[in-house]
Amino acid sequence: MSYYYCSDRLTNDQKTRARVSMEGTTIVSSIGSVPIDTNFVAPMSVCSTNTANANNYAGIMSVELSGISNASSTNGNDGGNIDGIAGCSNTYEIDTSISNTLNVEVGPNLNQLGVWIDWNNDGDFDDDSEQQYLVSGGILENSITPIVLDYPTIIPYDNYVRIRIINDLDSGYGGVSAISDACYNSLVYGQSEDYAIYVMPGGATTYTYNNGWLPNSPVGASTSADTIIIDAGTANISASTDCNTITVNPGAALTIDSGVTLTTTTIDLNSTSQLFSSLISDGTITGVVNYNRFTSQIGTNDLISAPVSGQQFTAFAALNANLAASATTIRAFAPYNTAAGAY
Incomplete structure (x- = not known):
């Protein structure tokens, strides 16, 4: 008797025998129900x-x-x-x-x-x-x-x-x-x-550059889940690379070669009163670049300029509308109170 169109009527014993007969065949390990990766x-x-x-x-x-x-x-x-x-x-x-x-x-x-x-x-x-x-x-x-x-x-x-x-x-x-x-x-x-x-994707890895990569180089190897930190020295991206975030700390530098694409969520460039971080790209960056310019506490003054070479201050000011202004080209300078979240 064929149960092709009414397999729901099989007894438990018949179901067990059917499963046993398929053991060792490719039917058991079939991935036919898995959607095709487009x-x-x-x-x-x-x-x-x-x-x-x-x-x-x-x-x-x-x-x-x-x-x-x-x-x-x-x-x-x-x-x-x-x-x-x-x-x-x-x-x-x-x-x-x-x-x-x-x-x-x-x-x-x-x-x-x-x-x-x-x-x-x-x-x-x-x-x-x-x-x-x-x-x-x-x-x-x-x-x-x-x-x-x-x-x-x-x-x-x-x-x-x-x-x-x-x-x-x-x-x-x-x-x-x-x-x-x-x-x-x-x-x-x-x-x-x-x-x-x-x-399969692995757990996120943090790659750190301190005049050499640890645990190994992420260039051309990291994934969109990974973090890259440039602590010291000049790190060079010589092949297209994906990552989640990149942080370039004060005094460190990151260069991207011609023809190379760096894909990331954000690149954070940090600085101190005496040190700044550097980003030189001859290739393509896909993602947001943030320049975090440090200023000292009350008692000293820091000269703030546009972080991008050749950028006019008016263009820089237009992109940073959160800066207090009294005129188109005049911006306020004051310490930032992190507790209050205001200048």
Whole structure:
């Protein structure tokens, strides 16, 4: 009897048996209910592997990560290599605050296996922590190899990266060479499979520059949740960078190179009576820049000028209508009472 149109009439026992029959299939780990990410951009690649002649002697049978499994088969049954980057149901997702294990199942005969992740999305697989696993033989037929992912120093939060898996028969078989790298082009019986991994946003990081970056450089790596503080020295933004806020403290400087875009909510430039902060941009700033000009207490005078080089005071005054004025070009000068919130 078919219950296709009336599954609500299944008994509890029938429901249990139906669930059991689906265990180990891609139906269980399907992400079909997850909305498609309209901002998805396929991770790039500067190379690919060769396609071996169709055969059923080797192949990648399944790839599982974080509860998502992609099943495939031998080279012959798959029609060669698989590029699952564009497939909406082929994307994995990882939280790098915890350990993640990739499980790769191989096909018949003794096998070799290589795994790479292009963490910085530059198209190659030659950088920090990008080679995850490489063994030239000894992997038993129809076995699963667990691989604990190695994370790079700069984690690409909230981005998609490419993972490449390459399999062939054990290099001890006649005519088969050892897989050497992610661009290997001498496959004889095996295949390669590429997928996308989404790296979930991490917790906010505070990057501090004091004549050097701590914990590491945010240039081209920070996210819109992160904070950047320039304490001392001149920090240089040489690649397009996102962050939440930037604070440049008195005596410190920030420069932005030509062709570079810095995207932030606010940039706060702080000062003292003797020291000011500097912002020199040859690129593009998306966000609000605040210049916090310090003035001393009663007894000394501080000369206040427009903070932007070449800006006329009248233009500066027009943008700061909160300053007390007696005429178009005359502004009051007085200490600010922080408790009262007034001059």
